[in-house]
Amino acid sequence: MKKVAIVGAGKRFLNVYLPIFKKLEKDYEIVGFVSRTEEKGRSIEKSHGIQFFKSVESLIDSENPDFFIAPLKENVSYDVVSSLIKYDIPVLIETPISDQRFSSLIPQSSKIGVVEQWPFLPLEQFKQSIFNSGLINRPFLVQNDGRSFDYHAIAQLRSYLGMNSRPVYVTGNAVAVKSPLFIDNNGKESDAVDSWDIGTVKFENGSVLVHNFSYLCKTAPYRVMQSLRSYSDNGTIFTGKKDDKDNDYEIIDARYVSNKETNALKIQVDRDENGNVKKIYDELSKISWTPPYEYASLTDHEIAISSHLFEMSRSIDEGTDLLYTLLDAFIDYMLISGIKQACYTGKTVRFNA
Numbered sequence: 001m002k003k004v005a006i007v008g009a010g011k012r013f014l015n016v017y018l019p020i021f022k023k024l025e026k027d028y029e030i031v032g033f034v035s036r037t038e039e040k041g042r043s044i045e046k047s048h049g050i051q052f053f054k055s056v057e058s059l060i061d062s063e064n065p066d067f068f069i070a071p072l073k074e075n076v077s078y079d080v081v082s083s084l085i086k087y088d089i090p091v092l093i094e095t096p097i098s099d100q101r102f103s104s105l106i107p108q109s110s111k112i113g114v115v116e117q118w119p120f121l122p123l124e125q126f127k128q129s130i131f132n133s134g135l136i137n138r139p140f141l142v143q144n145d146g147r148s149f150d151y152h153a154i155a156q157l158r159s160y161l162g163m164n165s166r167p168v169y170v171t172g173n174a175v176a177v178k179s180p181l182f183i184d185n186n187g188k189e190s191d192a193v194d195s196w197d198i199g200t201v202k203f204e205n206g207s208v209l210v211h212n213f214s215y216l217c218k219t220a221p222y223r224v225m226q227s228l229r230s231y232s233d234n235g236t237i238f239t240g241k242k243d244d245k246d247n248d249y250e251i252i253d254a255r256y257v258s259n260k261e262t263n264a265l266k267i268q269v270d271r272d273e274n275g276n277v278k279k280i281y282d283e284l285s286k287i288s289w290t291p292p293y294e295y296a297s298l299t300d301h302e303i304a305i306s307s308h309l310f311e312m313s314r315s316i317d318e319g320t321d322l323l324y325t326l327l328d329a330f331i332d333y334m335l336i337s338g339i340k341q342a343c344y345t346g347k348t349v350r351f352n353a
Contacts, residue, residue, distance in 0.1 A: 003065045004021070006030060006033035006070075007084065008076075032063050034056055082101075090111045095114060112326040118304070121304050123248055130254065133285070140232065146223065148228065149213060155329075167335060170202075170341075174198070179216060179220065184221070185221055267281070276300075277291065292307055311323035
C-alpha cells in the first residue's frame with residue numbers, strides 16, 4: 001500500500017484522480033492534501049474524508065507519504081514543484097510543461113514524473129508491446145493525421161520512435177481556408193476557419209516525425225479520417241477513426257513481412273461488463289497487453305493514469321525509471337513549439353545537440 005499526498009485540490013483532483021484512487025484502494029491510500037484555501041480544504045475534508053493540511057511540511061511530518069501528486073494548472077506548476085523537490089519525495093505533475101524554468105529541474109528528472117495520458121492509453125501500450133517484441137521494428141516514419149492535439153501527439157509519435165531519439169531540426173507549413181457553413185458533430189452550425197499546422201521533425205538517426213492537425217478533424221463530419229501511423233522497415237501499424245469519432249478502436253491494422261509473406265495481425269480487445277479494456281492481444285503472434293490493475297474496472301484514460309501510478313510505485317520499490325519524466329515532457333513541448341514556430345515563420349528550427 002502506497003501513501004499518496006495531494007498538493008492542489010482543484011477540479012482535476014476531485015473529478016479525475018479521486019475516482020481512480022477509490023477504484024485502486026487496495027494499492028493506494030490518500031493520506032492527506034494541501035490546498036491554498038483553508039475553507040475549501042475543510043469542505044473537501046468533510047465531504048470526502050481526506051485529511052486537510054495547511055502546509056506540505058505538516059503533511060510530511062504527520063504522514064510521511066511515499067509520493068506526491070500535484071494536479072495543478074501550468075501557470076503555478078513550476079513554483080510548487082520546485083518547492084516540493086527539496087523534500088526528496090517523488091512527485092507526479094500535470095501537462096503541459098510549458099514553463100521554461102522547468103529546464104532547471106531536469107537534473108532531478110528521475111524524481112519528477114509527468115502524467116501524460118495519450119501515449120499510455122491501452123491501444124498505444126499494445127503498440128509498444130509489438131515494437132518491444134521485435135515482431136515489427138521501431139519505425140523510421142511516424143505520422144499524426146488529425147488524430148491527436150499538440151504535445152499529446154508528439155508524445156505518442158515519439159514513443160513509437162523511442163524516447164531516446166534526438167531531434168535535429170523542424171520544418172513546417174501553415175495552411176488556412178474558410179470552411180463552408182456546416183452542421184458540426186455537436187449539431188451546431190459552423191463556418192470555422194480550417195487552419196492546419198503541418199510540421200516535420202528530423203531526428204539524428206534519420207527517422208522522421210510528421211504532425212498534421214486541424215481542429216476541424218474533431219468537429220467536421222466531412223473530415224472522415226483521423227489516424228496515427230507508423231512505418232517500419234518490415235511493417236506498418238495504422239490506427240484511427242472514420243465515422244465513429246469517439247471510438248479509438250474503429251480502425252486497427254498492423255502488418256509485417258516474414259519469409260517474403262505479408263501477415264496481418266488478428267487483434268482482439270477483451271472488455272469487462274462495463275465495456276472497459278481487460279486485455280488486447282494478437283491471435284497470430286500471441287503478443288498481448290493487460291492493464292496494470294486488472295481488478296479495477298478503469299476507463300481508457302484512467303488506465304493511462306494508473307500506469308503512471310504503477311510505475312511510480314515500482315520506481316520507489318525497485319529503483320526503476322518513471323514512465324514519463326520531466327525531461328520527456330520538456331522535449332515533447334519543445335518539439336511542438338518548434339513545429340508551430342516553423343509553420344508560422346516558414347523557417348527551419350534547429351535544436352542544439
